[in-house]
Amino acid sequence: MSSRTKKILLLLLVVLLVAAAIYGWQQFKAPERSTHLPSATVTRGNLQEQVTATGTINPRNYVDVGAQISGQLLRLHVEVGDPVEAGQLLAEIDARVLEANVAASRAQLRAQAAQLRDRQAQLKLAQLHYQRQQNLRADEAVTEEALQQAEASYLSAAAQLDQLQAQIEQNQSSLAADEANLEYARILAPISGTVVSINARQGQTLNANQQAPVILQIADLSQMRVETRVSEADVSRLRVSMPAYFTTLGSQGQRWRGELLRIEPTPVIENNVVLYNAPFDVENRRNQLLPQMTAQVFFIVAETQDALLAPSAALQRLDRQRYQVTVLTPGGSQEVREVQVGVNNRIQAEILSGLQEGEILLLQTGSQQNRATQNTNRIPGMPRL
Structure with missing residues (x-):
């Protein structure tokens, strides 16, 4: 082989080695550097900032239904989960003593009504006697003392009538209370709803003297x-x-x-x-x-709806109003841009200006985010630590 041929082969070998080195650098060095950079793409979508x-x-709306009187719970007409209407009978308490009290009060009122008629008759008689005594006294047929006694009898009859009427009113109030207690023995639903709990059982004795015992609870589940x-x-x-x-x-x-x-x-x-x-x-x-x-x-x-979205990790806060991001260009270079941010839920942020859909952003590492936060929160005029 001639020396000229050897030179040509050596030159070809050098060219091949240089080409292989360039190809290897492009295939391994550049991709390795790009694949190790954390990045994310600007997308479009909906975003909510939430607490x-x-x-x-x-x-x-619910009501604790209790008993206003003491006594034995005779019957429960509902179970847990039953729907009820306002005014519906829920439970009954033994009312025999209450019925006897009502009957006694009514009988006493009837007796007092008879006494009232008797007192009214006595008052009328005393009034007539007083009027006769006044006429006789005008003719000086009776003494002044007789007239005074007739007047006193008339006033006494009127006072006794007033006293009896007051007793009747008092007994009427007692009867009304007894009748109300008798009504309380029938426990009715105060609202429409559903029975959600029952705290008493049939046959249980309820004591309402200290506090009203809760029998059941009705709730409006709508x-x-x-x-x-x-x-x-x-x-x-x-x-x-x-x-x-x-x-x-x-x-x-x-x-x-x-x-x-x-x-x-x-x-x-x-x-x-x-x-x-x-x-x-x-x-x-x-x-x-x-x-x-x-x-x-x-x-x-x-x-926000149908907005440009970027990861919050790609944002670097400059101050309380301004942010900046690092954009990876198609050529592999990095470009720093200032952007305007809208809704931010700390995972994603709405980009109002400065970016376009599909652009790739460089994400900050934890140390970079910490430094950015420190620089944002430091007191003006104080040196960086």
């Missing part, structure tokens, strides 16, 4: 109230009438919706955590919600 909490479901407890860190983000929804265990993703009624000012402290009650009402037309169910509640602070 989450847990709550307990109870009927909005309207339920969700008693939600929100932490003090999130309660400032709530506002009255803001929309809310919740799910229950086993609801298979079904949502019930309502509006926040109020934020109750008295907190509840559980395990050194301050919680505030934030209730709202929901419809329960199909009776799927039952008392004491646990609800996972979501208060909607803000929401």
Whole structure:
């Protein structure tokens, strides 16, 4: 082989080696660097900023039905789960003593009515006698003393009549109380609803002298109230009438919706955590919600539809109003842009300006996010640590 041929082969070998080195660098070095950069794509979708909490479901309207009189519970006409209408008979208490009291009061009133007629007759007689004595005294046929005695008899008869009428009124009030107690022996439903609990049993003796014993509870299950407890860190983000929804265990993703009624000012402290009650009402037309169910509640602070969305991890806060992101260009370079952010639920953020759908963003690592937070929260004029 000639020296010229050897030179050509050597040159070809050098060219092949350089080409292989360039190809290897493009295939291994550049992709390795790009694949190790955490990134995400700007997409389009819906977004909600929420406050989450847990709550307990109870009927909005319920009544504890108690006994106003003492006695033995003779009969219960309902069971737990029975629907009832207002005015329906629920239970009966032994009323034999009450019936006897009513009968005695009525008999006493009849006797006093007879006494009243007798007193009225005596008053009329005393009045006539007094008038005759006045006429006779005018003719000086009787003494002044006789006239005075007739007047005293007339006034005494009138006073006795007034006294008897007062006793009759008193006994009529006692009769009304006895009749009311007799009515209380029949316990009626105060509202329409469902019997949710029964606390007494047939044959049990009820004592209403110290406090009214609760026999059963009726609740209107068509309207339920969700008693939600929100932490003090999130309660400032709530506002009255803001929309809310919740799910229950086993609801298979079904949502019930309502509006926040109020934020109750008295907190509840559980395990050194301050919680505030934030209730709202929901419809329960199909009776799927039952008392004491646990609800996972979501208060909607803000929401947007069909918006550009970027991961919150791609945002770097410049101050309380401005953010910036790092965009990975198709050529592999990095471009820093300032963006305007709308709704932000700390996982995704709405991009109002500065990005387009499909662009790739560089995600910040944990250390970068910590540094950004420190720089944002540091006091102006103080050196960086």
